[in-house]
Amino acid sequence: CVEHEVAKRALLDEGRPYFTTPHFDGYAIVLVELDALPPADLEELVSEAWLARAPARLAREWLAARKRSAALAEVARISEEFDGGYR
16 A cells, blocks of 8 residues: 555656556555565555554654664664774
8 A cells, every 4th residue: 555646656656566457447556576575665555555554643652662663773873883983
């Protein structure tokens, strides 16, 4: 699932591994050849599909938690770089 038809068209314009069939015309759904999808893209693809259908409150909570996790990871990375300079 994608958010809307514009998002669907954007993915389809990328070509492989994204495609569709006439059965899904008119629906915000894109098919994916998983064996042709770079593994790093899988998490983003699943997250975006879930966000397109999740209840708004739950999606906001998940995004806020993800931002906090990313911020904490960045602080840890910077701290590690800083500590490494004084060893």
